Amino acid sequence: MYKGYFGLKESPFSIAPNPRFLFMSERHKEALAHLSYGLGETGGFALLTGEVGTGKTTISRRLMEQLPENTQAAFILNPTLSSQELLATICDELKIRYRKTGATLKTLTDKIYEKLNKNHQAKLNTLLIIDEAQHLAPEVLEQLRLLTNLETDTKKLLQVILIGQPELKQLLQRRDLRQLAQRITARYHLLPLTKGEVGHYIQHRLSVAQCDRMLFERAAVAEIHRISQGIPRIINLLCERSLTNAYCSNNALVTKKIVLLSAQEALGDEYQATFWWQHKAVKALAASAVFAVIVSSSYFLGQLYGENISEKSALNITAPAVNQVVSDTSSPAIIVADNEKIPDENAAKAITDNTAKVFKIESDGDKKRAVEQRIVKTDKPASIPMPVENSAEQLSNLADSKLAEDKATSKVKEKLSVKAVDGVSDDLLALFQSAIDDTEQDPQFKNSANQVVTPEVNAPALSDMPAWVQSDLPSLSFEQHIYTSEGESWVKVNGRDRYQGDTISEELVLNYIYAQKVILTFKGQQFSLPALSSW
Known part of the structure; x- marks a missing residue:
């Protein structure tokens, strides 16, 4: 639909495993090199694993293209077979004639051994590639190991490449499959593309489709990497739908907005849109703001508390701390702790559970008058605020704490030092x-x-x-x-x-x-x- 609009000769983002469109990232080059090494003179089994859609099948197709002419290869795409069905499928792929009815494991095994010997005498290598190998049953894998027992003094007559998802590695860790695991001469786990490789991947596929210009904005490429997590198959789905939407809206370039719309259409329930307040950067900024408010509030309260202490120290006030507040200001009040004595006054006292009224006699010249004073008793013993003179000691403690923190940070940095290691x-x-x-x-x-x-x-x-x-x-x-x-x-x-x-x-x-x-x-x-x- 959009090929003529963008000047493309063919669809660049088909999910079919076309080896012409294979983008050879550093990881893909390493994977192909490991498989080629596994097919060496002494090779028995080679293992290629990776997440769904990372390009494992495409690499196997590229490997098939690079096989030398003296190699006969069998490619099995559906490994959900029994041991007998697997042997029959190998016979079909290697063009081995056998009786369809009444074939047993022994007759099929003998036919395959005979074919391997003939190929060896004719100086032909025999290769078996099994895709989606994580679906192989343990007894079928054991049957494969038995097929590789046929060997000369220098090489195996049958070489096997197992390609599958990460579950295949876990399957091969079974104790009853340890003999097969020991015969794997090359292993490689294919990782997704990095953020920088996604842009090169998109440009590569456009170039193969004979498009010389980049059709995706930088922000759109970054969004494609975020959504796809570097999985090539998901990248293809997003790019295919994005080009279609750009064509329908008459846009010359794919924007980030188009990518977000395309993700909802192409991925469906698997894609969950991330709102602006859900991004890590926004969360980090919000956390920093809250932290700053807490620090500022603590500093302000500390300053205010310090001023109050200074004022009390200047007035030489050492009134005891209480846990009760007197709200009635109709008469003066004296506040004492429960372990202090009520002043002995020459007046009558009206005492309740925790309050005493004292009528103090004051002299004013020749006249005397009674002044009511309420005394509020508390349950807590009196405590004296720390004098301002202790602030120097506080500063010293803070300095010691900072020094300990710096030492801890230095220890962490020492632990993170890099040393030379063989093979790195x-x-x-x-x-x-x-x-x-x-x-x-x-x-x-x-x-x-x-x-x-x-x-x-x-x-x-x-x-x-x-x-x-x-x-x-x-x-x-x-x-x-x-x-x-x-x-x-x-x-x-x-x-x-x-x-x-x-x-x-x-x-x-x-x-x-x-x-x-x-x-x-x-x-x-x-x-x-x-x-x-x-x-």
């Missing part, structure tokens, strides 16, 4: 060090006085939390942990990618991601867990 490139180490160095500059770690504070780092460990928190907390498995200073921190929890502010399960929220730990809140209780830990 210098560029990656530099990125981690930059992330740690930039943490102090992150506005979210500054208070209203522009001072760096990190209260969340000091959250108590889960082991120090109450027993009910530890017993009610659901199972957690932190499989991967990435910490950067550019807002792209994420962890993989229970097989899913999670970011700061995400809700992991009911009443369990991932608040912050640091280099060595994560901060979570469960039923209002905040605590910390070390990186890559399980509970």
